[in-house]
Amino acid sequence: MIDFGYALTNDRQIDYDRGDFRYIRLLRSxxxxxxxxxxxxxxxxxxxxxxxxxxxxxxxxxxxxxxxTESIKSELSKCMFCGKCQLVCPRGVNLRNLILAxxxxxxxxx
Amino acid sequence: MIKFNxxxxxxxxxxIYVVYSxxxxxxxxxxxxxxxDKVKLGTGLRTPSKIMAxxxxxxxxxxxxxxxxxxxxxxxxxxxSFALGWFLLIVVGxxxxxxYHGAYINAPYYPIFLKFFIHDRLVLFFEVFTVPAFFxxxxxxxxxxxxxxxxxxxxxxxxxxxxGIKKTTNHNIFDQVALSCLWMIFPMRLLxxxxxxxxxxxxxxxxxxxxxxxxxxxxxxxxxxxAYFFWWSYSLVLGIFFIMMPYSRYMHIPSELLLIVFxxxxxxxxxxxxxxxxxxxxxxxxxxxxxxxxxLNFAAGTGNIQAVYLIREHxxxxxxxxxxxxxxxxxxxxxxxPVSIKVDSxxxxxxxxxxxxxxxxxxxxxxxxxxxxDVVYFAGCMSHLSPAIPFAMEGILxxxxxxxxxxDRAGSICCGRxxxxxxxxxxxxxxxxxxxxxxxxxxxxxxxxxxxxxYKVFREEYNLPVRIQHHSQYLLELVKEGKIALQSQHPKVxxxxxxxxxxxxxxxxxxxxxxxxISTLIPAEKEYAAALCCGGSLGLMNTSLQKKDDxxxxxxEMLLAKDPDIxxxxxxLCKxxxxxxxxxxxxxIAEMVHDAIPGRGIRKIPVSKGKExxxx
Numbered sequence: 001m002i003d004f005g006y007a008l009t010n011d012r013q014i015d016y017d018r019g020d021f022r023y024i025r026l027l028r029s030x031x032x033x034x035x036x037x038x039x040x041x042x043x044x045x046x047x048x049x050x051x052x053x054x055x056x057x058x059x060x061x062x063x064x065x066x067x068x069t070e071s072i073k074s075e076l077s078k079c080m081f082c083g084k085c086q087l088v089c090p091r092g093v094n095l096r097n098l099i100l101a102x103x104x105x106x107x108x109x110x
Numbered sequence: 111m112i113k114f115n116x117x118x119x120x121x122x123x124x125x126i127y128v129v130y131s132x133x134x135x136x137x138x139x140x141x142x143x144x145x146x147d148k149v150k151l152g153t154g155l156r157t158p159s160k161i162m163a164x165x166x167x168x169x170x171x172x173x174x175x176x177x178x179x180x181x182x183x184x185x186x187x188x189x190x191s192f193a194l195g196w197f198l199l200i201v202v203g204x205x206x207x208x209x210y211h212g213a214y215i216n217a218p219y220y221p222i223f224l225k226f227f228i229h230d231r232l233v234l235f236f237e238v239f240t241v242p243a244f245f246x247x248x249x250x251x252x253x254x255x256x257x258x259x260x261x262x263x264x265x266x267x268x269x270x271x272x273x274g275i276k277k278t279t280n281h282n283i284f285d286q287v288a289l290s291c292l293w294m295i296f297p298m299r300l301l302x303x304x305x306x307x308x309x310x311x312x313x314x315x316x317x318x319x320x321x322x323x324x325x326x327x328x329x330x331x332x333x334x335x336x337a338y339f340f341w342w343s344y345s346l347v348l349g350i351f352f353i354m355m356p357y358s359r360y361m362h363i364p365s366e367l368l369l370i371v372f373x374x375x376x377x378x379x380x381x382x383x384x385x386x387x388x389x390x391x392x393x394x395x396x397x398x399x400x401x402x403x404x405x406l407n408f409a410a411g412t413g414n415i416q417a418v419y420l421i422r423e424h425x426x427x428x429x430x431x432x433x434x435x436x437x438x439x440x441x442x443x444x445x446x447x448p449v450s451i452k453v454d455s456x457x458x459x460x461x462x463x464x465x466x467x468x469x470x471x472x473x474x475x476x477x478x479x480x481x482x483x484d485v486v487y488f489a490g491c492m493s494h495l496s497p498a499i500p501f502a503m504e505g506i507l508x509x510x511x512x513x514x515x516x517x518d519r520a521g522s523i524c525c526g527r528x529x530x531x532x533x534x535x536x537x538x539x540x541x542x543x544x545x546x547x548x549x550x551x552x553x554x555x556x557x558x559x560x561x562x563x564x565y566k567v568f569r570e571e572y573n574l575p576v577r578i579q580h581h582s583q584y585l586l587e588l589v590k591e592g593k594i595a596l597q598s599q600h601p602k603v604x605x606x607x608x609x610x611x612x613x614x615x616x617x618x619x620x621x622x623x624x625x626x627x628i629s630t631l632i633p634a635e636k637e638y639a640a641a642l643c644c645g646g647s648l649g650l651m652n653t654s655l656q657k658k659d660d661x662x663x664x665x666x667e668m669l670l671a672k673d674p675d676i677x678x679x680x681x682x683l684c685k686x687x688x689x690x691x692x693x694x695x696x697x698x699i700a701e702m703v704h705d706a707i708p709g710r711g712i713r714k715i716p717v718s719k720g721k722e723x724x725x726x
Binding site for chain 2: 048077081083084092
């Protein structure tokens with residue numbers, strides 16, 4: 001391909017009509033505190049697992065909200081469950097239970 | 111001599127039913143034991159010392175209720191009067207029946223309803239010293255003892271605070287029926303015996319005889335029929351109580367006996383739902399002592415998840431998710447439990463059952479050689495959130511000239527206990543395996559950790575070939591060996607016992623001794639085994655931040671009641687949790703020691719409130 005000095009970026013639109021929102025609904029019933037998240041990313045910054053691999057709990061959360069649930073299923077297995085994220089969360093999201101709930105959600109909905 | 115009447119049938123039927131039921135239960139509990147435990151039980155039952163120890167505990171806990179006496183004397187007396195009183199009524203009643211009946215074997219109902227069948231006349235003064243009169247006196251005395259317990263039980267309904275109980279158990283219908291019957295048994299016996307003694311003009315002791323006279327005098331109608339009515343009632347309530355027993359809390363009476371024997375034989379709770387746990391669940395008397403001990407109850411207002419409810423639901427084989435998940439696993443309830451039921455292991459068992467089939471994938475962790483050292487220092491995830499602790503520890507280790515290795519300097523691989531607390535033991539074991547290899551490779555002789563959560567799991571689950579110490583123990587050892595010299599202005603401090611270090615590992619004295627060298631330690635309102643949880647527990651899964659904050663604030667209020675200069679703890683998680691709400695400085699014990707080393711302390715040390723001195 002000829003290098004014109006610029007490139008086309010991939011399509012980054014989020015199609016809310018095609019998302020699978022069953023996950024977020026079920027998740028909300030398990031752990032309502034997820035709705036107070038402001039997406040600051042403190043959880044991911046302190047994450048024990050993130051030191052060793054590209055695990056990002058904030059990203060997982062965001063993807064579930066968008067209804068994009070395909071890519072998260074293998075992600076959660078990386079979590080060590082140590083609870084540092086929960087301790088640093090400025091909004092008091094109950095992150096350990098949220099992760100537990102995410103697992104249960106995936107298990108229930110497949 | 112007539113020895114049968116129709117009214118004995120309800121009692122007899124109930125008795126046969128309950129005995130049959132107990133035999134079936136015992137059979138199931140014993141046969142369901144694992145092969146190893148069966149051997150333990152067999153060996154235990156052939157060891158006289160273990161049998162004696164079991165009998166002693168059965169007497170002290172089953173009849174005297176020693177632990178309840180310690181909790182509150184009125185509560186202890188109430189339970190003792192019922193248990194010991196009733197037990198002696200049965201024993202003495204049987205002996206008494208022998209006086210009248212030469213045979214060695216009686217129908218079981220005969221001693222129970224003896225006064226219906228036997229009517230001694232004539233109570234002359236000198237007859238007080240005869241054997242029948244002696245028995246009459248003892249039997250009335252015992253009945254009075256049980257009735258005094260009943261009066262206390264009625265008072266407890268209204269004034270439970272007098273018995274050291276703030277919140278009582280919310281009983282289900284089976285327990286309520288059984289309880290009502292139990293309460294009816296002894297007044298019915300009293301009335302039946304009194305009317306009979308009054309009608310026949312003899313045969314009663316000091317209580318029933320005199321009450322009988324009085325009752326006959328004040329009640330119109332044929333005394334014989336009234337007495338007969340009460341004999342029927344007595345038999346009926348006994349019968350109903352016995353039939354309800356296997357379905358109610360009163361199953362704890364036969365269960366606890368076996369549980370005590372099991373324990374003395376060295377049978378331990380398992381990680382899965384075992385016969386032992388089942389027996390423990392039946393041994394719960396639902397007294398509700400655990401409810402008052404639970405901080406979620408008294409500080410956060412969550413009153414439906416306490417040990418008593420968990421165990422009841424476990425027995426009913428349906429534990430709702432939130433009961434399994436809402437618990438700090440702080441261990442206060444099992445410390446308070448008069449039956450010493452291992453509640454935390456039951457809760458974890460339920461979490462394991464709840465656990466998802468999700469697999470963990472820690473393949474991203476790569477084993478590199480960590481290097482060699484004498485002492486391995488493992489800070490733990492939580493200590494990394496409070497960098498002052500690893501900083502202090504490193505300072506001390508350097509000062510003492512120890513050849514050490516900071517294993518998780520670049521970030522911890524979790525010890526696995528947080529996963530275990532969520533019921534994911536399999537996933538935890540993968541992390542544990544990884545850490546084990548790392549620790550073994552260092553060829554160290556000692557592993558020191560700053561986190562009680564890690565410490566407990568290292569000690570109990572890792573099976574490491576090295577000595578394991580919490581930093582409070584290690585630092586005390588360093589001071590005693592003279593490797594570090596301390597100098598301090600002795601600020602006033604209160605020490606907070608972290609759950610996993612205190613109740614979890616029974617380490618209470620080492621941190622106190624260490625603190626005694628550098629500070630003036632003032633006792634907290636609740637300490638040692640009664641210490642409070644900070645509220646930050648990793649065991650608590652699904653409780654809102656607000657409730658956790660309530661627990662923290664409540665605990666702080668009690669800890670800071672005597673206005674110390676510093677609140678000292680030895681757990682990074684407790685420190686983080688308290689620091690969020692405390693106006694008083696919260697520090698880890700390692701920081702305290704570090705700053706007491708001359709020339710090392712670079713942080714401010716408050717001498718007293720409002721006056722701060724900086725040391726360099």
